[in-house]
Every structure is written in structure tokens, then in C-alpha cells.
Amino acid sequence: MEAGAATARLQVRRESALTRAWRWLREHAINIYAGLAIAYLLIPIAVIIVFSFNDPAGRYNYTFTSFTVDHWSNAFGLPDLNSALLTSLKLAGLATVVSTALGTAIALALVRYQFFGRGPANFLIVIPMATPEVVMGASLLSLFLIYGLPLGFTTLLIAHVMFCISFVVVVVRSRLIGFDRSLEEAAQDLGADPLTTFRKITLPLIMPGVVAAALLAFALSIDDFVVSNFNSGTTVTFPLYIFGAFQRGIPVEVNVIATMLFLVTLVAMGFSVWQQRRAERLASVRPDQEV
């Protein structure tokens, strides 16, 4: 009798342990799933970093043979790779400056003004983002071919600015939409001319958006392969170098530089977030918040 009751109690307890485990699993299932998805996103990055310390047996850096830091100390020892990287940095820098200036102006016009032709303007900005890169690269090449423009750094710059503009507009516009106009009005009431108002009030306030847009433009440009492949001529950018080196085996230094770029972007990204938080803090210390 008593033994039976004990077994029953034990069964109840065991059952409840099972139920509890089951409930825990159900509650956390989505977190576990998310964790696995995040791991999936990060694994290739880990592979890139790990293989930058590899000492491959042959030309191909696919199997981890032994650990070495040689390629890190020799990171800039390959002249072709260096010049490709420099070209990419120069190109991305210039494309960022031009596209950020052009895109920010467009965003200001779209958010601030009512004007005739807004619809077509919007369309022209959205459509490049909905166009596959091959089509964009191929069509630009058609233009350059028809006009006999020699392919090279200039055509690359034209192409990169073109595909960056739309993204800059979208990012800056999203920041401008929540923008409080009263500070600008106050500046104008105090006698500031439009240019001074823009320089002293508008620009500092939209700066986080502009910086975010510029970072995005830079990232898009330095990473671009498809459009560049069509319009580069003999100019070699970092992604084009990788593509070219693929058949004969990609040097480990590429992984080293990719890791460096990753770390630099990490820092830039952190800086951008910090600056944005700071701007938000500055914007929130206004005395007339409640009005």
C-alpha cells in the first residue's frame, strides 16, 4: 500500500520534472533557434579569422595545416594585393564623399519641400536598389562601350557613386523624418541666415544619419565585385584581386587583410553608435520638451 503510494508520488514528481523540462524547452525553443541562427551567421567569419593563421601545405588555403603568424607579419608583403587594396580604399573614399553629398541633398529636398516631380524622383531613387547588380553593371558597360570611354578608375568611380546614392538617400531620409524643425525656426528668429542655420543647426543634428549613410556607402563600395567586374578595365580593386587569384590559389594574406578590415569596421561602427547616442542625448536636453 505504502510502497505503491510512494511509487505514485515518485511518478508524479518524475512526470513534473519531465513537464518542467518540456516547458523549459518550449519557452526557450525560440531562443535556442535564434542562437543557432546567429552561430550560422558568425561561423564563416570565424573561419576567415582562423584561416588567417594557417600555414597551408599547398597553394590552396582550404585545410588547416598548422598555426603561424607569418602571414600577419607579412600582411602587406604582396605588392599586387597592396595596390589593389589602396585602389579600393581610394575608390571607396571618393565614392563615399560624392554619393553622401549628392544623396543628403536629395534627402533634404524630398523631406523638406513640396515640389513638382516628386513621384518620378522617388521612382528614380528606388529603382536602382531593385535592380540586380549584373544588370546595372552590364548596362553601364553598354554606355561606356557606345561612347568609347576607356574603362578604369574613373568608370569605377562613376559606377560606385551611382549605386551608393539611393542607399544614402534612404538612410538620411529616415533620420530627417523625425526631425524637429523648431530649433531651425529659433535660429532664424535670432537672425541667422539660411546657410548659417544649415551649418550650425541642421547639419549637426542630422550628422549621425549622414555618418551612418557614409559608412554604408563606404561598405558598399569597398565590397563591390559585380558592378566593378564589368567596368574596371585593367584597374584592380580588392574584390577583383580575390577573384583573379581564385584559380591560382588565394594567398593567406587576403584572410589577414579581411580580418583587419573586419576589425576596423567594428571600430567605425562602434564610433557611429556612440556618436548617435551622444546626438540623442544632446537633443533630449531641451528645456521646452513638454511644450
Place this chain on the structure above:
Amino acid sequence: MTGARRRLVPYFLLGPGLLWLVVFFALPMYFMGRLSLDTGTLETGFSFNWQWSNYHDALSLYDTQFVRSFYYAGVATAIALLIAYPLAYAIAFKAGRWKNAMLFAIVAPFFTTYLIRTLAWETILSDQSPVVHALRTVGLVGSNSGVLATSTAVIAGITYNFLPFMVLPIYASLERIDGRLLEAAKDLYASPAEAFRRVTLPLSAPGVVAGTLLTFIPAVGDYVNAFFLGSTNNHMIGNTIQGLYLTQRDYPAAAALSFVLMAVIMVVVFIYLRFAGTEALMGEEARPA
């Protein structure tokens, strides 16, 4: 400022940027259209004479790659959605103080070069890799076959490379959902599943629509994954266009294919938006502040 001058201000602001887009985006499209109707070869030179048969010839030669591109992109988009929705949901509602770290992990792949990320997948899926060993042990991959140079590898690569484009819009739309709506659903005796189906899911639809398009469109035109992870049997229309333009120099055929690709994508997007609703994409940004 006088009224007339003030009315001109937006045009001064728009002018340079839009001019750039007209000259280097819209005009090239026109020239590509012309080129697609040319006859001739590189040696004899090309001349324009409404050669519509270019379209027919190009399509009948490369229909396999065409269909394959849409198939790969469709499968990759579906898988990306299956991975992204729960992930975005977890970040928006369950992550707590981990939220920023998780968002950061989503964009982290963009901090490395696209080609190198794809090459990393080549390492992961190569015959010597532990992943492929594990798959062989489990029997998912035959002991004599590999993963590289198959459609699986190409689709896996595409899925990976465009996954962040799927996660971010879905996250953004989930994040915007007013918590009071979910409370109201609970107060009205909706089960969690029902509240999800009737409140959360419809409200996150714009994100799903945007994410699917942002994944599908670049995926259809992609040729990097097929080049690095596939064999010639897995080549997509992007590979064909690139080859025709840069290697074979058959510009009219390449231009015709590009045009058809663009047109088919537009049609697919249009039909999709018909079902999903356009406000999903435009949403709050449609009107100026």
C-alpha cells in the same frame, strides 16, 4: 528668400544627384535596350536594326540558366525566411539586454568582403571539412560525394549571403508593434498562438514583404555563389550574362538577357506586391514630414 527662389531650392538640391542617376542609371538602360536589338559581332562591328530575334535566340539558348536562377533564388528566399522570422522575433521580444549584441551579429557578415565570405563557405563545404564529414557520417551525404559543386552548396551560399537583408526588415516591423495590442488580445482571451496569428503576424507582414524582395532580387542576379560554390551545371543567368559580356563579347545577346531578367523580376515583384500590398513597402515613408 523670395518665393520664386524658394521654389527652386528643392531642384538645386535634387539636381546633381538625380542627374547622376539619369546619366549613369537610366541612360545606360536605354543604351542596353538599343544594344539588345543590334546585329553583328565584335569583329564586324554592331549596328542597330531592330533585331528582335536576339531575344528569342538568347532565351532558347539559356532558358535552363534562367529557370535555374529563379528556382535557386526562390528556394534560398524561402529558407532565409524560415531562419529569419524566428530569429527576428527572438531579437524583438525575447532578447532583453542581448538585443544590441544580436543585432550586431546580424550585420557582422557585412563587415567582411562578400567574396571572402563566399570563399569561407567553400572551405566549410569542402570535402575535407568537419561539416561534410559529419554529414557523411549521418548519411545525409554519400561517402563518395561532396557538397561543393552541387545546387545545395549554391543555394546554401545564397541563403547565407542575403540572410541579413531578410532579418533586418522583419525585425524592424516586429519592433514597431504596439505591446498594448498584444495585451488587448490576451485580455480578450486569445491564446498565445491566436494572438500571434491574428496580431503579430499581420503587423509584421510589411517586414516580410520587404525582406523577401530584398533577398530575392539580388539572389536572382547573383553569380558569385554559383561561380565559387557550384559547377557549370549550377551556373545561373548572372554567370551567363557576365560570360557573354566579358568573355564572348556577344553584347546583343547579353543585353537581351539582362533586359529579360530585369523585366521578369519586375513582373514577379509586381504580382507579389499585388498580393502583399504596396503600402507594406512604402508605409510611413510615403508622405513627407
